[in-house]
Amino acid sequence: MTAQSGVSGVVQIVGGVALSPLLVGLTQQAKARLQGRRGAGPLQPYRELRRLWGKSGVDVEGTTLVYRLAPVLVAAAVGAAILLVPAAAAAPGLGVGHDALVLAGLLALARLAVCAAAWDTSNGFALQGASRDLTLSVFVEAALMLSLTVAALVAGTTDLPGVVAGTAGGHPWTTPALGLAAVAFALVVIAETGRQPVDNPDTHLELTMIHDGPVLEFAGRDQAFLQWALAARHWLVLVLAAGVFLPHPSNVWWQLALLPVSLSLLCLALAVTESLIAKMRILLVPRLIGVGAAVALLGIVTWLVDSL
Amino acid sequence: MIFLVVGGLLAIAGGGVLSAVAGRLAPGLRLQALGALAIGVAGAFVLFAGGSAGSPFTSELTPQAGIDGLTGFFLATLALVACPALVFASSYVPQTIAGRITGSLSAAFLLSLIGVLCARDALSFLFFWELMTLVPAAIILTGTSSEAARHTVFTYVAITHLGGAGTWIALLLLAHEGAIGNASALSEGSGVQAVIAVAAIIGFGTKAGLMPMHAWLPRAHPIAPAYISALMSGVMVAVAAYGLVRVLVDWLGPAPSWVGATVLVLGGLSAVGGITYALFQRDLKRLLAYSTVEHLGVVALGIGACLLLRHHGADQWAAFALGAALLHTVNHAAFKALLFLGAGTFERATGALELDRLGGLLRRLPWSGGAFLVGALAIAGMPLLNGFASEWLTLQALLHVPAYAGVWDGTLGAVALAALAGTMALAVLCFVKVIGLVLLGPPRRTACAEAAEPARAMRSSLVTLAGACIVLGTVPGLLFSRLTTLAPWPDTGQVPTRPGLDLPGTGHLPTVGLLVVVCGLTGLLWLARGGRRAAPSPSWASGQLIEPQLLWTSAGFSKPLRLVLEAVLRPQREIATTTRGGVVQEVSYAGRVPHLIDTHLYRPVTDGALLAASWARRLQSGRLGTYVAYLIGLVLALLLAVRIGAIG
Numbered sequence: 012m013t014a015q016s017g018v019s020g021v022v023q024i025v026g027g028v029a030l031s032p033l034l035v036g037l038t039q040q041a042k043a044r045l046q047g048r049r050g051a052g053p054l055q056p057y058r059e060l061r062r063l064w065g066k067s068g069v070d071v072e073g074t075t076l077v078y079r080l081a082p083v084l085v086a087a088a089v090g091a092a093i094l095l096v097p098a099a100a101a102a103p104g105l106g107v108g109h110d111a112l113v114l115a116g117l118l119a120l121a122r123l124a125v126c127a128a129a130w131d132t133s134n135g136f137a138l139q140g141a142s143r144d145l146t147l148s149v150f151v152e153a154a155l156m157l158s159l160t161v162a163a164l165v166a167g168t169t170d171l172p173g174v175v176a177g178t179a180g181g182h183p184w185t186t187p188a189l190g191l192a193a194v195a196f197a198l199v200v201i202a203e204t205g206r207q208p209v210d211n212p213d214t215h216l217e218l219t220m221i222h223d224g225p226v227l228e229f230a231g232r233d234q235a236f237l238q239w240a241l242a243a244r245h246w247l248v249l250v251l252a253a254g255v256f257l258p259h260p261s262n263v264w265w266q267l268a269l270l271p272v273s274l275s276l277l278c279l280a281l282a283v284t285e286s287l288i289a290k291m292r293i294l295l296v297p298r299l300i301g302v303g304a305a306v307a308l309l310g311i312v313t314w315l316v317d318s319l
Numbered sequence: 320m321i322f323l324v325v326g327g328l329l330a331i332a333g334g335g336v337l338s339a340v341a342g343r344l345a346p347g348l349r350l351q352a353l354g355a356l357a358i359g360v361a362g363a364f365v366l367f368a369g370g371s372a373g374s375p376f377t378s379e380l381t382p383q384a385g386i387d388g389l390t391g392f393f394l395a396t397l398a399l400v401a402c403p404a405l406v407f408a409s410s411y412v413p414q415t416i417a418g419r420i421t422g423s424l425s426a427a428f429l430l431s432l433i434g435v436l437c438a439r440d441a442l443s444f445l446f447f448w449e450l451m452t453l454v455p456a457a458i459i460l461t462g463t464s465s466e467a468a469r470h471t472v473f474t475y476v477a478i479t480h481l482g483g484a485g486t487w488i489a490l491l492l493l494a495h496e497g498a499i500g501n502a503s504a505l506s507e508g509s510g511v512q513a514v515i516a517v518a519a520i521i522g523f524g525t526k527a528g529l530m531p532m533h534a535w536l537p538r539a540h541p542i543a544p545a546y547i548s549a550l551m552s553g554v555m556v557a558v559a560a561y562g563l564v565r566v567l568v569d570w571l572g573p574a575p576s577w578v579g580a581t582v583l584v585l586g587g588l589s590a591v592g593g594i595t596y597a598l599f600q601r602d603l604k605r606l607l608a609y610s611t612v613e614h615l616g617v618v619a620l621g622i623g624a625c626l627l628l629r630h631h632g633a634d635q636w637a638a639f640a641l642g643a644a645l646l647h648t649v650n651h652a653a654f655k656a657l658l659f660l661g662a663g664t665f666e667r668a669t670g671a672l673e674l675d676r677l678g679g680l681l682r683r684l685p686w687s688g689g690a691f692l693v694g695a696l697a698i699a700g701m702p703l704l705n706g707f708a709s710e711w712l713t714l715q716a717l718l719h720v721p722a723y724a725g726v727w728d729g730t731l732g733a734v735a736l737a738a739l740a741g742t743m744a745l746a747v748l749c750f751v752k753v754i755g756l757v758l759l760g761p762p763r764r765t766a767c768a769e770a771a772e773p774a775r776a777m778r779s780s781l782v783t784l785a786g787a788c789i790v791l792g793t794v795p796g797l798l799f800s801r802l803t804t805l806a807p808w809p810d811t812g813q814v815p816t817r818p819g820l821d822l823p824g825t826g827h828l829p830t831v832g833l834l835v836v837v838c839g840l841t842g843l844l845w846l847a848r849g850g851r852r853a854a855p856s857p858s859w860a861s862g863q864l865i866e867p868q869l870l871w872t873s874a875g876f877s878k879p880l881r882l883v884l885e886a887v888l889r890p891q892r893e894i895a896t897t898t899r900g901g902v903v904q905e906v907s908y909a910g911r912v913p914h915l916i917d918t919h920l921y922r923p924v925t926d927g928a929l930l931a932a933s934w935a936r937r938l939q940s941g942r943l944g945t946y947v948a949y950l951i952g953l954v955l956a957l958l959l960a961v962r963i964g965a966i967g
Contacts, residue, residue, distance in 0.1 A: 067851045067852055067853045068848070068851070068852045068853070069852065069853045069854075069855070069856055070852055070855040070856075071855065071856065071857070071858045072855045072856065072857050072858070073761060075681050075682055075759060077681070077692075077754075077758075077759060080841070080845075082848075083841050083844045083845050083848065084837075084841055086840070086844050087836075087837050087838075087840035087841040087844055088702075088837060090836075090840045090844075091833065091836045091837050091840065094836060105836075106829065106832035106833075106835065106836050107829060107832050107833050107836050108819075108826060108827050108828060108829045108832065108833075109826060110711075110825075110826030110827060110828060111826060112711055112714050112715070112826065113702065113711065113826070113828055113833070115740070116700070116701070116702040116707050116711070117702055117837075119700070119701070119702075119743070119744070119747055120701050120702055120703075120837075122747065123696070123699060123701060123747050123751055126747075126751045126755075127751055127754050127755060127759065129755075130751065130752075130754065130755025130756070130759045130760055130871075131755070131759040131760065132858045133759075133760040133761060133858060133865060133870060133871070134858040134859060134860065134865075135860060135865075135869060135871060136859070136860075137858075138755075138871045138875075138876060141751070141876075142748075142875070142876045142877070142878070142879055142880075143879050145744070145747060145748040145751060146748065146879040146880045146883060148744045148747070148748075149741050149744040149745050149748065149880070150741070151744075152740045152741060152743065152744035153737045153738075153740045153741040153744070155740070156714070156736060156737060156739075156740035157733065157736070157737050157740075160718050160721070160733060160736060163718060163825075164718075164721055164722055167722075167824070168824060168825045168826060169715065169718065169825045169826035170825060170826040170827070171826070173826075217861070227859060228858055228859065230853075231851075231853075232847075232848045232849070233848070236844065236848075293879070294879070294882055294883055297883045304737060308730075308733055308734065308737065311721055311729070311730065311733040312726070312730050312733075314721070315721055315725070315726045315729045315730065316726060319725075319726065
């Protein structure tokens with residue numbers, strides 16, 4: 012292991028596990044400031060996690076092991092995904108490889124675990140959220156795959172450190188395909204992190220919930236796992252956005268140094284989007300993300316024509 | 320080797336005879352299972368040892384039989400499904416006359432499947448092919464003779480025979496050209512090659528249930544007894560995939576790109592269409608049958624990618640795509656057989672398979688329910704299990720189509736990639752629903768609340784198949800590295816023989832590492848959570864109690880998707896409100912998602928055929944004078960034709 016990949020691995024694990032709630036906190040704080048509120052500070056998600064960790068779990072009557080296992084499995088799947096997504100073009104082998112398509116599979120596993128638990132509780136609101144989430148995921152998955160395909164074609168591999176290296180330098184400026192894929196990936200980021208205009212993270216009305224619906228029935232440490240997993244998903248997609256679709260230098264040290272800057276900018280962008288755009292009607296969201304997928308497809312065509 | 324094969328065949332035939340004897344049904348079926356096992360072991364031996372046994376392929380019309388690597392792989396797949404299915408059947412099939420006939424016919428079914436796979440000449444291939452179509456029809460009719468079942472069997476036989484004409488044309492033309500077993504006999508882009516390709520796609524595609532030739536499959540597969548459904552959905556469609564691979568990849572030689580493109584389009588259509596219609600089924604077995612259409616679509620995507628990549632000279636990736644298609648065939652066989660046998664278990668335990676009227680079976684049937692859960696997770700493409708491994712490979716193969724295949728074919732590959740990604744997400748939606756409605760939540764009928772584990776034979780076959788899904792998901796690389804070498808061209812690439820999947824020049828899927836990390840993290844977090852729990856409480860329904868009427872239904876869960884896809888699916892709904900004196904007395908609701916290919920493609924064709932038949936019937940007046948007049952007219956017409964020099 013070189014020094015580069017060692018440091019990159021430390022950033023990847025510490026960042027994914029410990030700093031991901033900070034991304035949520037920063038976004039919330041920026042949003043509060045944009046709306047003229049003082050906000051609770053970027054450390055608020057940590058306080059919430061500490062509060063939840065101190066509380067006892069409450070089982071729903073009549074549930075099975077599926078319900079008990081779900082929060083743990085979600086956190087484990089997202090944890091494995093953290094080991095998978097590199098912070099820079101160099102990354103140590105952590106046993107799970109670095110394949111972009113496996114990342115999609117792990118996120119699907121987390122989604123399935125939560126939705127199966129919703130069926131286990133038979134809670135109508137949870138099931139409503141689950142069915143909406145899974146419906147949207149059909150389109151999100153297609154857009155995600157197509158945008159990753161563009162990146163993989165440009166870099167010539169689906170191995171993420173290779174993709175980060177292959178898209179480094181002037182690529183995002185000189186390769187129009189990558190720009191088009193970035194548009195699609197931006198929509199994926201919004202959908203995966205559950206933010207407006209796809210979902211409203213601050214809603215307290217069960218009928219409007221998507222991601223918050225299926226986790227309604229969890230309390231205490233179960234809820235803490237799920238909240239952490241949501242924060243870690245922010246880390247995963249934002250690191251991917253920063254490392255692949257935003258301009259980044261080819262030197263690994265510079266990549267690591269610039270990562271905090273890119274992540275902060277992306278959090279700010281999420282906050283601005285949330286403040287500017289209202290939540291869409293749920294049935295219009297697939298159309299939006301479908302357009303994103305079409306744009307990514309256009310990106311592939313552009314790349315094909317380009318490489319003639 | 321030869322003893323194993325002959326012994327296996329004799330055991331199956333003997334088991335078939337024994338099953339017909341009163342009181343010997345169960346031992347007969349177990350003997351058949353043993354025979355299938357022997358055949359599977361022989362097949363696996365040929366696959367892994369390399370080489371072949373028996374005769375090579377011949378274009379002569381003399382019956383020949385033999386085993387090569389590809390046949391061996393499919394024989395092993397057959398055994399993987401047939402052994403558990405027949406052990407399951409030994410305590411599932413009732414000891415009645417109909418049951419005994421079914422038991423004997425299952426031996427005939429197995430032998431015909433083995434016959435197709437081992438046939439080395441066109442005639443015996445076609446003989447066993449027809450037998451393979453007809454025996455299940457007989458089995459279905461033995462079990463039930465209702466009007467609906469007869470109609471279904473008629474549809475099945477009619478469509479598979481119309482489509483099966485394609486198989487005949489393809490095989491006989493290949494034999495005529497001397498191209499069976501000889502890829503260099505046909506020249507690229509020749510007319511006869513095009514005819515063979517189209518005929519094979521129609522013939523084998525119909526049997527594989529590729530859209531739009533699939534109409535029979537979701538009808539016929541569900542009404543057979545559970546273990547025959549498992550054999551049909553697990554093995555019979557796999558044999559159709561075998562035919563596709565044999566003709567299109569092996570014998571056709573270098574094919575023009577439209578062949579691969581056509582297979583890719585049909586595959587994408589079947590994958591998306593199959594799983595979409597699966598979502599709107601009310602009956603568990605029918606849902607599973609539609610999902611078979613989906614998975615054969617995924618297999619076809621692999622084959623299509625293989626053909627396109629081969630056409631564009633990327634031989635190595637073409638071999639990987641072929642390996643992906645083959646691996647998905649065996650994976651699908653494992654989990655689909657598991658799910659069909661599970662459905663049979665639940666039907667036996669609760670009496671019905673309507674999705675909205677099951678529930679809570681995981682608690683009542685921990686072993687069968689647990690095995691069914693594993694199968695549902697595998698079919699939904701969850702990492703760690705076998706479905707994900709082969710879908711990952713297919714995605715990789717499709718991703719490399721744009722990298723090698725130029726603008727047009729590359730775009731097609733990208734669209735297919737998006738379709739497969741969407742299909743995988745739809746499969747999650749579909750099978751979360753199945754898991755929830757069948758295994759979880761409160762029991763929705765008293766029969767479900769009182770359901771009990773079935774006999775040990777049934778349970779153990781389910782658990783065996785669940786184990787196969789886990790093993791195939793953990794060490795797919797050991798099989799895949801062998802499967803890529805089945806490609807009939809020299810450069811099949813070097814895939815290291817490791818448990819995980821490791822393709823050169825792209826990312827890799829370390830299955831064992833993922834298993835260790837995900838399971839290890841799950842265990843650690845479970846321990847970290849500790850055991851502190853408050854007293855259980857009811858789930859939140861805005862302060863109401865959860866009444867049975869408030870439970871979610873299958874249609875409710877898939878409603879958002881139905882609304883999103885309204886423009887495509889054209890769902891129908893009728894709401895009738897009865898009011899008396901301004902007060903609503905009764906609201907009745909009926910909603911359904913019609914099958915568009917049935918209504919827009921098959922209905923006009925069958926209507927046209929019936930209309931033509933009624934016109935033709937006017938010719939048949941039944942009077943002797945009319946027929947004499949026809950004869951005289953014919954003779955006169957012929958004489959006239961000779962006179963003007965058109966014939967003779």
